[in-house]
Amino acid sequence: MPPLWKKLRKNPFAAAVSSAEAPAKISVRGLDKSFEEKQVLTNIDLDIERGESMAIVGRSGEGKSVLIKCILGLLTPDRGEILIDGHSLDSDEGDALRASIGIVFQGGALFDSMNVWQNVAFRLLQQGTAKRKAKQRALQCLNAVELPAKTAELDPSELSGGMRKRVAIARTMASDPDILFFDEPTSGLDPITTDLINELIVNCTKSLGATAVTITHDMSSVYKTADRAALLFDGRLVWQGSKRAMAGSKDAHVRQFVQGKAQGPMTRNSPQENNTHASNTQASNTQARQGAENYDSASENRKTS
Numbered sequence: 456m457p458p459l460w461k462k463l464r465k466n467p468f469a470a471a472v473s474s475a476e477a478p479a480k481i482s483v484r485g486l487d488k489s490f491e492e493k494q495v496l497t498n499i500d501l502d503i504e505r506g507e508s509m510a511i512v513g514r515s516g517e518g519k520s521v522l523i524k525c526i527l528g529l530l531t532p533d534r535g536e537i538l539i540d541g542h543s544l545d546s547d548e549g550d551a552l553r554a555s556i557g558i559v560f561q562g563g564a565l566f567d568s569m570n571v572w573q574n575v576a577f578r579l580l581q582q583g584t585a586k587r588k589a590k591q592r593a594l595q596c597l598n599a600v601e602l603p604a605k606t607a608e609l610d611p612s613e614l615s616g617g618m619r620k621r622v623a624i625a626r627t628m629a630s631d632p633d634i635l636f637f638d639e640p641t642s643g644l645d646p647i648t649t650d651l652i653n654e655l656i657v658n659c660t661k662s663l664g665a666t667a668v669t670i671t672h673d674m675s676s677v678y679k680t681a682d683r684a685a686l687l688f689d690g691r692l693v694w695q696g697s698k699r700a701m702a703g704s705k706d707a708h709v710r711q712f713v714q715g716k717a718q719g720p721m722t723r724n725s726p727q728e729n730n731t732h733a734s735n736t737q738a739s740n741t742q743a744r745q746g747a748e749n750y751d752s753a754s755e756n757r758k759t760s
């Protein structure tokens with residue numbers, strides 16, 4: 456039986472603007488963010504088009520989560536402009552825009568005091584949807600992420616890591632989002648479960664007709680889920696381009712990240728600490744690189760900001 460993600464309804468908010476006249480779905484201009492003395496993001500420019508799937512990659516601590524928290528309005532930038540569908544979250548359209556966004560947080564962030572279906576239906580119940588209807592929608596979304604109906608009554612503590620990720624994705628889908636953010640959706644999962652979750656991300660995003668932004672260290676996730684990728688280093692987006700361009704890129708930062716090498720421009724000033732990280736990412740990225748070797752680099756679009 457085909458999964459129910461094929462039957463999920465597209466958010467009507469997406470249809471409000473025809474693609475011919477639409478601004479970028481997400482537009483970031485000149486974004487700076489610091490915490491006290493620490494400058495985390497510097498002059499970030501990023502456009503994500505309607506229906507596009509964008510991966511934001513970079514080493515741990517580079518500011519990937521801070522960037523999406525700024526886009527989501529959870530953190531206030533020091534400088535710069537962030538527009539969604541051409542509007543700021545602070546504008547009159549802010550509430551409608553917020554309602555059109557779904558987030559799968561790093562780690563899943565399920566509520567331990569609720570069972571699985573209540574977690575999935577959380578936003579609907581908050582909005583006043585009748586319990587029976589909300590549960591029905593939760594079961595539909597659990598089916599969409601290929602979890603059996605009996606999972607609905609389990610507590611989060613009874614789930615494996617892969618099941619938690621699926622429930623978190625189902626929860627995000629339940630309110631028909633127009634934009635999906637995934638923060639490290641496959642971290643801590645085995646390679647096969649990682650691939651299954653990546654497939655779910657692709658299928659669910661397409662079925663909703665949504666725009667997707669995925670933060671990841673894992674190149675196999677980039678190759679599987681993204682149309683384009685942007686590399687964050689030293690607070691700046693040092694490269695943006697198609698995943699094909701990334702796989703074949705001659706850019707030294709991209710090559711170091713894709714190949715998971717200890718030596719390179721991203722570890723020049725801190726070799727001791729970074730050797731550990733680089734060797735950890737090397738194993739997972741080697742396999743992904745092999746699968747990507749067929750990609751060409753014709754559409755590379757190098758950007759420095």
Ligand SMILES: Nc1ncnc2c1ncn2[C@@H]1O[C@H](COP(=O)(O)OP(=O)(O)OP(=O)(O)O)[C@@H](O)[C@H]1O
Pocket residue numbers: 490495513514515516517518519520521522561
């Ligand atoms: N609320 C905060 N207050 C102070 N510093 C913060 C805050 N949030 C993030 N930071 C700092 O900003 C930097 C970037 O953090 P962020 O969580 O965005 O990294 P990341 O790229 O998502 O890393 P990871 O891949 O490990 O999730 C880190 O140095 C972190 O300590």
Ligand SMILES: [Mg+2]
Pocket residue numbers: 519520521561638
């Ligand atoms: Mg993070």
